[in-house]
Amino acid sequence: MSAYLLRRIGTSIIVLIGISIFMYLLLHVVFPSPARVALGLRANNAQIAAFNKANGYDRPVFDQYLTYINGLLHGNLGYSYAENQTVAALFAERLARSIYLSGISLLLAILIALPLGIFQAVRRNSLGDNVATSLAFILYSMPSFFLGLILIQIFALSFPILGFEASQSTSIWTVIGDWHDMLLPILTLVLITVANFSRYMRSSSIDVLAQDYIKVARAKGLPERLVLTRHMARNASLPMITLIGLFLPALLAGNLIVETLFNYQGLGLLFFNSLQKEDYPVLLAYTLLGAVFVVLGNLVADFALTVADPRIRLA
Amino acid sequence: MTRFGTKRIGGIALAVAGITALAACSSSSSSSSSSTTTTPGVTTQAGSIGAIPAAGTPSGTAGSITYGYLASNAPNWILPIIPAADNSVYNSFVFGWQMWRPTWFTWNGSSPAVNDSLSPVNAPVSSNGGKTFTMTFKNWKWSDGQPLGAADLAFTIDEIKAAIKESPANWANYVPGYFPDTLTSMSMPNSSTLVLNMSKPVNPTWLQEDIIDVGMMPAHAWAKASASGPTLDYTNPANAKKIWDFLNAQSKSVNTYATNPLWQVVYGPYKLTAFNATTGSFTMVPNTEYSGPHANPQSTFVGVPFTSDAAQFNAIKSGSVDVAALPPEDNPEIPSLKSTGYDYYGLPAWGDYFAAYNFKDTTGDFNNIANQLYFRQAMQHLEDQPGQIKAFLNGDGDVLGGPIGAYPQSPFLPANGKTTLYPFSISTATSLLKSNGWTINPNGTDTCSNAGTGTGQCGAGIPAGTKMSFNLIYNATSPITQEVEDLASNAKQAGVTVNLSASNFNFMIQNYIDPAAPANINKWAMMDFGGESFSTYPTSFGLFNTGGSGQIGDYSDPKADSLINASITSTDPAAVVNELSYLNTSEPVLWQPLRDHVYVWKTNVSATTPQAFENLTQYDPTPEFWFITK
Numbered sequence: 001m002s003a004y005l006l007r008r009i010g011t012s013i014i015v016l017i018g019i020s021i022f023m024y025l026l027l028h029v030v031f032p033s034p035a036r037v038a039l040g041l042r043a044n045n046a047q048i049a050a051f052n053k054a055n056g057y058d059r060p061v062f063d064q065y066l067t068y069i070n071g072l073l074h075g076n077l078g079y080s081y082a083e084n085q086t087v088a089a090l091f092a093e094r095l096a097r098s099i100y101l102s103g104i105s106l107l108l109a110i111l112i113a114l115p116l117g118i119f120q121a122v123r124r125n126s127l128g129d130n131v132a133t134s135l136a137f138i139l140y141s142m143p144s145f146f147l148g149l150i151l152i153q154i155f156a157l158s159f160p161i162l163g164f165e166a167s168q169s170t171s172i173w174t175v176i177g178d179w180h181d182m183l184l185p186i187l188t189l190v191l192i193t194v195a196n197f198s199r200y201m202r203s204s205s206i207d208v209l210a211q212d213y214i215k216v217a218r219a220k221g222l223p224e225r226l227v228l229t230r231h232m233a234r235n236a237s238l239p240m241i242t243l244i245g246l247f248l249p250a251l252l253a254g255n256l257i258v259e260t261l262f263n264y265q266g267l268g269l270l271f272f273n274s275l276q277k278e279d280y281p282v283l284l285a286y287t288l289l290g291a292v293f294v295v296l297g298n299l300v301a302d303f304a305l306t307v308a309d310p311r312i313r314l315a
Numbered sequence: 316m317t318r319f320g321t322k323r324i325g326g327i328a329l330a331v332a333g334i335t336a337l338a339a340c341s342s343s344s345s346s347s348s349s350s351t352t353t354t355p356g357v358t359t360q361a362g363s364i365g366a367i368p369a370a371g372t373p374s375g376t377a378g379s380i381t382y383g384y385l386a387s388n389a390p391n392w393i394l395p396i397i398p399a400a401d402n403s404v405y406n407s408f409v410f411g412w413q414m415w416r417p418t419w420f421t422w423n424g425s426s427p428a429v430n431d432s433l434s435p436v437n438a439p440v441s442s443n444g445g446k447t448f449t450m451t452f453k454n455w456k457w458s459d460g461q462p463l464g465a466a467d468l469a470f471t472i473d474e475i476k477a478a479i480k481e482s483p484a485n486w487a488n489y490v491p492g493y494f495p496d497t498l499t500s501m502s503m504p505n506s507s508t509l510v511l512n513m514s515k516p517v518n519p520t521w522l523q524e525d526i527i528d529v530g531m532m533p534a535h536a537w538a539k540a541s542a543s544g545p546t547l548d549y550t551n552p553a554n555a556k557k558i559w560d561f562l563n564a565q566s567k568s569v570n571t572y573a574t575n576p577l578w579q580v581v582y583g584p585y586k587l588t589a590f591n592a593t594t595g596s597f598t599m600v601p602n603t604e605y606s607g608p609h610a611n612p613q614s615t616f617v618g619v620p621f622t623s624d625a626a627q628f629n630a631i632k633s634g635s636v637d638v639a640a641l642p643p644e645d646n647p648e649i650p651s652l653k654s655t656g657y658d659y660y661g662l663p664a665w666g667d668y669f670a671a672y673n674f675k676d677t678t679g680d681f682n683n684i685a686n687q688l689y690f691r692q693a694m695q696h697l698e699d700q701p702g703q704i705k706a707f708l709n710g711d712g713d714v715l716g717g718p719i720g721a722y723p724q725s726p727f728l729p730a731n732g733k734t735t736l737y738p739f740s741i742s743t744a745t746s747l748l749k750s751n752g753w754t755i756n757p758n759g760t761d762t763c764s765n766a767g768t769g770t771g772q773c774g775a776g777i778p779a780g781t782k783m784s785f786n787l788i789y790n791a792t793s794p795i796t797q798e799v800e801d802l803a804s805n806a807k808q809a810g811v812t813v814n815l816s817a818s819n820f821n822f823m824i825q826n827y828i829d830p831a832a833p834a835n836i837n838k839w840a841m842m843d844f845g846g847e848s849f850s851t852y853p854t855s856f857g858l859f860n861t862g863g864s865g866q867i868g869d870y871s872d873p874k875a876d877s878l879i880n881a882s883i884t885s886t887d888p889a890a891v892v893n894e895l896s897y898l899n900t901s902e903p904v905l906w907q908p909l910r911d912h913v914y915v916w917k918t919n920v921s922a923t924t925p926q927a928f929e930n931l932t933q934y935d936p937t938p939e940f941w942f943i944t945k
Contacts, residue, residue, distance in 0.1 A: 037825065041828075042857065044490055047482075047483045048484075051400065084567045094593065152629055165635075170593050259622060260622045260623040261625055
């Protein structure tokens with residue numbers, strides 16, 4: 001186990017270094033310097049040269065990269081020239097908000113989608129299954145932006161029982177407690193995610209129900225409740241673990257579309273705005289952090305699989 | 316001239332000239348009236364849409380008025396000396412100017428001119444052939460009771476010099492070779508008079524509305540190198556540098572804006588009491604020592620950021636914001652605004668929209684084609700501005716025929732600038748090309764069949780057989796996409812093949828501006844990224860003068876150079892009119908329709924002067940005049 005862990009961590013570090021080099025080169029190949037965007041159309045050559053010098057963009061790319069990596073190793077994510085704040089401060093202000101929005105939505109989606117998928121599999125082709133399938137298809141094919149707009153129109157504007165925007169507090173505890181304003185953005189994410197997860201769970205459950213060990217369990221006279229919970233649910237959930245692991249990066253992205261629509265300042269929106277302003281330090285840090293989350297998500301999923309299925313061994 | 320580029324595509328153009336950033340949107344109209352009219356209860360204005368309630372008088376207690384803007388434009392700079400990287404109308408007009416009004420406040424309602432009553436300094440008096448300027452201060456006070464005077468502007472100028480010496484990017488308005496490089500000396504005959512001596516003449520209006528249009532800094536409170544340090548002699552360059560370094564660092568400390576004692580010393584109508592660096596929201600309370608006019612009682616001013624146009628429009632629909640811009644894509648909702656409890660008013664934001672020509676692109680001899688005035692005139696005839704306004708702008712726009720449009724009404728608008736001199740007419744365009752040696756091939760591609768430089772010939776450098784075919788790279792947003800597609804379609808009917816190529820704003824300004832990207836000089840013939848804005852003194856200095864710092868496609872015309880130079884150096888007010896008049900005829904770019912910038916405010920928000928609503932369309936709010944009526 002420890003050897004496996006060390007190997008995975010080593011591999012992850014190599015992957016992260018590769019991603020950092022790739023992203024750095026990609027940005028600098030497309031736009032060697034963001035000066036024109038950062039300073040505006042009116043900036044003259046003297047101002048652009050000064051900006052490039054101040055931010056190191058007048059140096060060779062590899063030299064710039066080494067400086068950047070050196071900063072990273074010393075815990076310095078850089079300074080946002082577009083926001084006039086350190087990248088670390090920008091992330092610290094928004095990370096908890098994004099994790100909460102995505103995390104609570106993911107949790108609720110799992111709690112709803114897994115039982116729903118099992119229900120649909122067990123009652124395959126019943127009225128309930130068909131209704132749930134139809135709803136899932138509708139929601140799955142609906143852009144989150146559109147779904148959010150509909151929910152806002154109905155529950156915040158036509159019948160103003162919920163807030164039209166998410167909580168504006170910068171205290172994460174206040175945000176967590178503000179169900180009036182947080183319900184709609186969470187609901188938007190939950191509905192779309194449930195539509196996604198429940199289809200996977202239904203399909204996986206149907207496969208498991210056809211397995212011999214289910215038939216044996218039933219033939220042995222095991223109560224149906226135990227068949228479903230002890231034998232089917234656990235095995236049907238295995239693909240879901242991988243799927244959920246891959247969703248972890250969404251905690252970072254914070255669901256940009258929903259943040260944008262519901263006036264919620266999170267990391268996804270920060271990334272989007274930084275992209276428009278070509279704020280390289282933020283873009284690089286965000287991408288690297290995203291890579292870390294992807295690697296972590298996969299690692300967690302692998303370990304979770306061994307717990308869920310003792311037949312799987314890490315080697 | 317200041318340029319604005321659409322930083323937000325489709326809608327927002329970023330202006331920057333004296334400090335200006337502009338968003339786009341446009342106006343209207345098309346209204347045919349030509350003067351301001353006042354009817355009982357409302358004020359309407361030529362070229363505008365919507366109406367403004369008549370001036371009111373506040374009663375009762377002061378309220379709190381929220382002002383919406385996009386979070387991506389949230390304030391991130393507080394010092395009145397604004398670096399190029401932080402130069403936006405939101406940092407200056409919306410945020411900074413509430414605390415430190417510029418020496419001369421522009422706008423005057425919807426008129427691109429100085430508003431004397433909001434300006435702490437009297438108009439500069441020019442002498443010595445335009446090289447000496449005497450500025451006298453009004454009897455305004457700082458919030459700590461100290462008088463605002465000549466020393467404060469001198470301190471500000473010395474700090475500008477220190478900032479530039481450290482980096483030219485530290486002051487957005489800086490152009491090498493111009494102010495403050497041309498400032499030879501300053502003197503203070505008394506505490507309320509400052510005299511500036513320049514090495515070369517400067518047009519006084521240009522100086523007033525663009526060059527020194529800055530918020531002033533308190534010499535008695537900010538001339539120090541640390542929070543608890545002693546007051547330093549800022550006229551000593553070494554001290555000026557220390558002071559700049561200190562103030563610059565404080566301004567970068569975004570999280571302390573509301574708590575830093577420095578920023579509490581103001582002379583504008585408001586003081587900052589809350590600032591959220593994460594969301595960009597802020598709260599300002601009235602500066603009780605404010606010396607300028609204001610409503611009494613004066614309302615609290617609250618800036619409320621929104622993460623998107625959709626979020627902002629949802630706020631409008633829910634009635635949760637008092638004053639906000641109407642996102643351009645929501646202009647069709649204007650008829651329903653009244654029923655949701657909002658008044659609205661729209662006017663083109665100051666500036667222009669255009670597609671630029673590349674006068675250096677040798678591909679297919681385009682450089683030589685673009686140099687022909689008849690070609691540029693023909694292209695303008697192929698631009699169906701009225702049709703585009705109707706089809707793509709919800710009718711909310713105005714025809715543009717030169718660097719500035721007919722609306723907002725500038726005192727410098729030339730007689731030939733009320734509309735385009737080259738209105739939409741495919742047949743006229745065809746005739747122009749035909750009469751200059753081109754064989755017309757409608758829906759095909761025209762060919763130069765009569766090469767040469769004489770009358771009726773194609774022009775210098777255009778060999779026989781040259782095809783009238785070139786590319787146009789555009790910022791793929793609305794309405795630019797629709798506009799260039801319409802242009803290409805019309806052009807095709809005249810045998811002009813315009814090959815469209817989609818791009819985005821950031822990529823275009825980094826790769827298709829000749830002086831900045833000479834390696835790509837033959838990769839584009841025309842490009843359309845949006846537009847630009849000006850300072851209220853509408854010289855095109857920078858954009859159309861040869862070698863100008865804001866040049867896009869290397870337009871060069873000795874006569875234009877001469878007129879532009881006169882605009883910035885002559886004391887003759889007619890100089891800039893002559894410049895604009897000439898550029899209206901010479902078509903340095905392809906002008907495109909202006910778009911209305913529409914603002915909405917709740918019907919229970921009123922103002923002591925209609926101008927306090929008019930200037931919203933120019934990103935220039937004066938909330939000290941607003942009040943809640945019920």
